[in-house]
Amino acid sequence: xxxxxxxxxxxxxxxxxxxxxxxxxxxxxxxxxxxxxxxxxxxxxxxxxxxxxxxxxxxxxxxxxxxxxxxxxxxxxxxxxxxxxxxxxxxxxxxxxxxxxxxxxxxxxxxxxxxxxxxxxxxxxxxx
Amino acid sequence: xxxxxxxxxxxxxxxxxxxxxxxxxxxxxxxxxxxxxxxxxxxxxxxxxxxxxxxxxxxxxxxxxxxxxxxxxxxxxxxxxxxxxxxxxxxxxxxxxxxxxxxxxxxxxxxxxxxxxxxxxxxxxxxx
DNA sequence: CCGCGATACTTTGTATCGCAAAGTTCGAGC
DNA sequence: GCTCGAACTTTGCGATACAAAGTATCGCGG
Numbered sequence: 612x613x614x615x616x617x618x619x620x621x622x623x624x625x626x627x628x629x630x631x632x633x634x635x636x637x638x639x640x641x642x643x644x645x646x647x648x649x650x651x652x653x654x655x656x657x658x659x660x661x662x663x664x665x666x667x668x669x670x671x672x673x674x675x676x677x678x679x680x681x682x683x684x685x686x687x688x689x690x691x692x693x694x695x696x697x698x699x700x701x702x703x704x705x706x707x708x709x710x711x712x713x714x715x716x717x718x719x720x721x722x723x724x725x726x727x728x729x730x731x732x733x734x735x736x737x738x739x
Numbered sequence: 740x741x742x743x744x745x746x747x748x749x750x751x752x753x754x755x756x757x758x759x760x761x762x763x764x765x766x767x768x769x770x771x772x773x774x775x776x777x778x779x780x781x782x783x784x785x786x787x788x789x790x791x792x793x794x795x796x797x798x799x800x801x802x803x804x805x806x807x808x809x810x811x812x813x814x815x816x817x818x819x820x821x822x823x824x825x826x827x828x829x830x831x832x833x834x835x836x837x838x839x840x841x842x843x844x845x846x847x848x849x850x851x852x853x854x855x856x857x858x859x860x861x862x863x864x865x866x867x
Numbered sequence: 868c869c870g871c872g873a874t875a876c877t878t879t880g881t882a883t884c885g886c887a888a889a890g891t892t893c894g895a896g897c
Numbered sequence: 898g899c900t901c902g903a904a905c906t907t908t909g910c911g912a913t914a915c916a917a918a919g920t921a922t923c924g925c926g927g
Binding site: 882886887891894 | 899900902903904905906907908916917920921924925927
């Protein structure tokens, strides 16, 4: 049941449509992996350092992620210098893990098919 | 020069600079995964079907991959309709697996860090 | 108090690149 | 011979990643 999208997968076994473009981008993948490791949130500067991004680059990607509801940016309301604290939302975390699952599929596919390939190409996907 | 990269990795643990932009693109990742599974090569039409790509799109990505020496495209020399047979080169296969290794690192990192995160966020602010 | 530099964030411009629609060539069928 | 269709190829548009430059605030020294 509920194999509607699997139908497409069956027709196009290597399409990997589940690879969200929003998350798949290297910089954003880095950011999200960082944030997963720090559920209490990370500052702008910390993210910049961890992911080796320039200011503008980081800002742009954070904007994208925030507009998608994947991260939330809260500015410290105190009188001191307002530092943005970036956190991963629940939906964002779920979406991230969903993406990771697809990545694992890619890796498993590659590994399994490589096994077959190394043994010998018996029949090259005759039917599916 | 190459050691500098490791140094950078140490400073920026989540940068994942090893994620080759050429391979990381979804369509090309699909193509390479397909080709890994079919060392005898695949035709233009087969790749189009497997990866669910349009003609122009497929052509463009094959161009990119070929110019990088990742795949080789050989046209059937027979008198019949010349069909391009695309194969993964040895260098391409190596590069692909190198990329996959980095992907695995991402997944492992995420999984490990998630373990810590799932235990519980002990204190909201890391440093006071 | 006022300038000076540093830090945190934002804006803007460019160059790249993914994507698909249209074009071209070749073979098969009528 | 002409048409239809499949296999490629070309072209143009739109999105976006990237970084350089700009703005605002804080802390320090005069």
